[in-house]
Amino acid sequence: MAETRITDADLSRRCRQGDPEAWRILIRRCSPLVYRVALRMVAGPAEAEDVCQEVFMKIHSAFDTFDPTRPLSPWVGRITYNTCLRRLKGVARAGVPTEPSRFDWMEDDRQPGPEVMAARSEAGDLLLEAMDRLAAQDRALLTMRYREGLSDTEVAEATGMPVNTVKTRIFRARRLLKKRLAPQLKDE
Amino acid sequence: MRRPDESNDLNALSESEQLEILVESYLDGLLSPEETALFERRLLEPAVAEAFREALMLRALLANMPPDQPPQELVAALEAALVADVRLARKAARMPRLRAALSGMSWMVRGPAQAIGAAGTSSGELGSPLRDGLSTMRYALGPLAAGGGVRAKQDRARPWWRRALARGLRRKAKEGR
Known part of the structure; x- marks a missing residue:
């Protein structure tokens, strides 16, 4: 597809020129990352959708500050991560529980898509359950690192943490996940 | 080899932790050719094979996380919201140029007309209506040629x-005085 052939540098150049088609491609390219990270950090799909809208508005207004020689994902990841953190802090101040229910997004009234069907598998359920017990930041780190395929350095750039902190947190989070999923990992 | 924290001594970690770091480093392609072969x-070894299998499975689960x-x-x-915003911003960016051009074009007519009018009512020296027309034409087309609106001169030096x-x-x- 033509969309996938456009490099981040070309895409950002076209976006900066105000090309509507380039913005469409950017949304299609970055929305999975934004949505998945948001869904892992905030409470439920409705809030994740709000985060998506907020993030893309921020991307649009701050696009001039993006360095086109750098990849887009860490920059978009950083805006998403900071937006989610700000929301979590706001929710914490308001005294509302922040932990999302692992099946919240499955209770959506829309028709279940293939992702919902896939999530109904036992391993997926158990993984989500184990993930929900981690801190929101650790969930974001694991999602960016393993789901979105960012490198440790890119995750560090996205979260503003030192690379060694990212490595340590991912190491600890992974160990916790392994511990909780041990029976399933051994059975398979 | 990758370490969870550079400040930590690798020897301070348990054997299973060291093995996990080794497996993850292998999967991330961070080992040297010698370390990879080793x-x-x-x-x-069953323990290493087990750790490797578990790491692969966890990665697969995380990579396919719904x-x-x-x-x-x-x-x-x-898409609808952002593309509308982009179009609006684009339109707004184009407006000053167009407005400046239209205003200049209107002065192509109004400038000479006023000059002629003034010449008819007073005896003062005035520039020729043609010269006025040409100079206003320069103002009219200037913004289009420059690719931007007419900006105030700034003494940046x-x-x-x-x-x-x-x-x-x-x-x-x-x-x-």
Whole structure:
């Protein structure tokens, strides 16, 4: 597809020129990352959708500050991560529980898509359950690192943490996940 | 080899932790060719093979963590909102240029007309209506040729403190007079 052939540098150049088609491609390219990270950090799909809208508005207004020689994902990841953190802090101040229910997004009234069907598998359920017990930041780190395929350095750039902190947190989070999923990992 | 924290001594970690770091480093391609060969030989050991299998499975689970894609409705709404914003911003950016050009074009007619009018009512010296028309035409087409609106001239060569000093000197000279 033509969309996938456009490099981040070309895409950002076209976006900066105000090309509507380039913005469409950017949304299609970055929305999975934004949505998945948001869904892992905030409470439920409705809030994740709000985060998506907020993030893309921020991307649009701050696009001039993006360095086109750098990849887009860490920059978009950083805006998403900071937006989610700000929301979590706001929710914490308001005294509302922040932990999302692992099946919240499955209770959506829309028709279940293939992702919902896939999530109904036992391993997926158990993984989500184990993930929900981690801190929101650790969930974001694991999602960016393993789901979105960012490198440790890119995750560090996205979260503003030192690379060694990212490595340590991912190491600890992974160990916790392994511990909780041990029976399933051994059975398979 | 990758370590969870460079400040930690690798020896301070338990054997299973060291093995996990080794496996993850192998999967991330961070081992040297010698370390890779050594690790691949160690894969025959049951404990290493088990750790390797578990790491692979956890990675596969995380990589396929649901949901796969954001809802289509959300993507469509984002596209509609953002593309409308982009179009609006583009239109707004083009407006000053167009407005400046139109205003200049109107002066192509109004300038000479006013000059002729003034010449008819007073005996003062005035430039020729043709010259006025040509100069207003230059203003009219200037913004289009330059690719932007007409901007106020800015004295960027002089720093603010020099401008302030000059202002102060002028004021002092005026007071002296």
